[in-house]
Amino acid sequence: MLETTTPPALCPECDAEIRFARPPLNGEIAHCSACSAELEVTCTQPIRLELAPEVEEDWGE
Amino acid sequence: MRLAMTYTRLRTEERLLLDAFEGQGIDVDPIDLRSAVFDPADAGDWRRYDAVLDRSVSLTATLTAVRVLEGLGVRCINPLSAVEACSDKLATTIALLRAGVPTPAVRVATGVESGLVAIEAIGYPAVLKPTVGSWGRLVARVNDRDAAEALLEHRATLGSAQQGVFYVQEHIDKPDRDIRVFVVGGEPVAAIVRHSAHWVTNTARGATAEGLELTDALRSIARRSAKAVGADLVAVDLLECPRRGLLVNELNHSMEFRNSITTTGVDIPGLIARYAASIADTLRAREAASA
Numbered sequence A: 001m002l003e004t005t006t007p008p009a010l011c012p013e014c015d016a017e018i019r020f021a022r023p024p025l026n027g028e029i030a031h032c033s034a035c036s037a038e039l040e041v042t043c044t045q046p047i048r049l050e051l052a053p054e055v056e057e058d059w060g061e
Numbered sequence B: 001m002r003l004a005m006t007y008t009r010l011r012t013e014e015r016l017l018l019d020a021f022e023g024q025g026i027d028v029d030p031i032d033l034r035s036a037v038f039d040p041a042d043a044g045d046w047r048r049y050d051a052v053l054d055r056s057v058s059l060t061a062t063l064t065a066v067r068v069l070e071g072l073g074v075r076c077i078n079p080l081s082a083v084e085a086c087s088d089k090l091a092t093t094i095a096l097l098r099a100g101v102p103t104p105a106v107r108v109a110t111g112v113e114s115g116l117v118a119i120e121a122i123g124y125p126a127v128l129k130p131t132v133g134s135w136g137r138l139v140a141r142v143n144d145r146d147a148a149e150a151l152l153e154h155r156a157t158l159g160s161a162q163q164g165v166f167y168v169q170e171h172i173d174k175p176d177r178d179i180r181v182f183v184v185g186g187e188p189v190a191a192i193v194r195h196s197a198h199w200v201t202n203t204a205r206g207a208t209a210e211g212l213e214l215t216d217a218l219r220s221i222a223r224r225s226a227k228a229v230g231a232d233l234v235a236v237d238l239l240e241c242p243r244r245g246l247l248v249n250e251l252n253h254s255m256e257f258r259n260s261i262t263t264t265g266v267d268i269p270g271l272i273a274r275y276a277a278s279i280a281d282t283l284r285a286r287e288a289a290s291a
């Protein structure tokens, strides 16, 4: 999606721009198309991205 | 009518659910469980919700939230009893057995020596699994006594206390595929098959999935499984046994469906959203009638 209302954030791994089609929520998962890192939104105003944590023992379906 | 959707990480599934709610004009508040503080004596802001759809990827967070909310009288989807029965493989086995739903034979032991006896009672190959765990983690096929001894010793020494429960399952000589049926509101709505050359057939571990037509047999076993644990929403994992037919391997209370929408042509998040809203509507109407 090209039109965005949300200013882009930067990938903490490779500095590529990450765009959101709509304002992200805290905890939202995003993927960097440049370096394919899995990222998590840890702050929404301004948008801050961190590397998503490793899978924990109690995660699942 | 008002709904909340609790989560710990907003993955594709949760985003699809929020979009589905919005598309159907249903008010839903997404709530990050990591920032919630609960008072078991006071529902506080939770009072405004007619129902809460839990989508946390962390079982600990789910159990905590649902336990408190249900204690406060908030309707949770799924109910606590269903989460408990699905998230622990031993609890699942017991619920299925009590309901007469076919499932692989199991032996359980809590000691290394009795664990070995359990494995030998099942016979080789046997399958050793943690009772709590997902995505195929630490699921091991045990082919002989040497492997059994090494594995039990290893789990007992290095694993958590939880891994000291040896849940041993009969190995089902299934075709290279697993079946999963998605159940929404007690009704089977879609099915997929997952193929893999490796005996552990999890999409989380690289298996590929495709849609499968729901047969009467699939509908029946899925419906009975959901009923056995009292789940609103559940993914029923089935193994095809050459001797006994369809067996329920396990039940998932918080299903992943992102790869099953286009493959099945079924709008799974849309159905979940509609179902959650119908539960909330019914409760709201009941409350209005009694007021």
Ligand SMILES: Nc1ncnc2c1ncn2[C@@H]1O[C@H](COP(=O)(O)OP(=O)(O)OP(=O)(O)O)[C@@H](O)[C@H]1O
Pocket (backbone or CB within 6 Å): A060, A061, B104, B127, B129, B133, B134, B135, B136, B137, B139, B169, B170, B171, B172, B173, B174, B178, B199, B200, B201, B202, B204, B237, B239, B249, B250, B252
């Ligand atoms: N008794 C068995 N006989 C043959 N194959 C099995 C057996 N148990 C498990 N498997 C295979 O291993 C996979 C993972 O096992 P299982 O589903 O029990 O683990 P899990 O960690 O709960 O995974 P998930 O929750 O993601 O389905 C199954 O999908 C199936 O392909």
Ligand SMILES: [Zn+2]
Pocket (backbone or CB within 6 Å): A011, A012, A013, A014, A015, A016, A032, A033, A034, A035, A036, A037
């Ligand atoms: Zn990047």
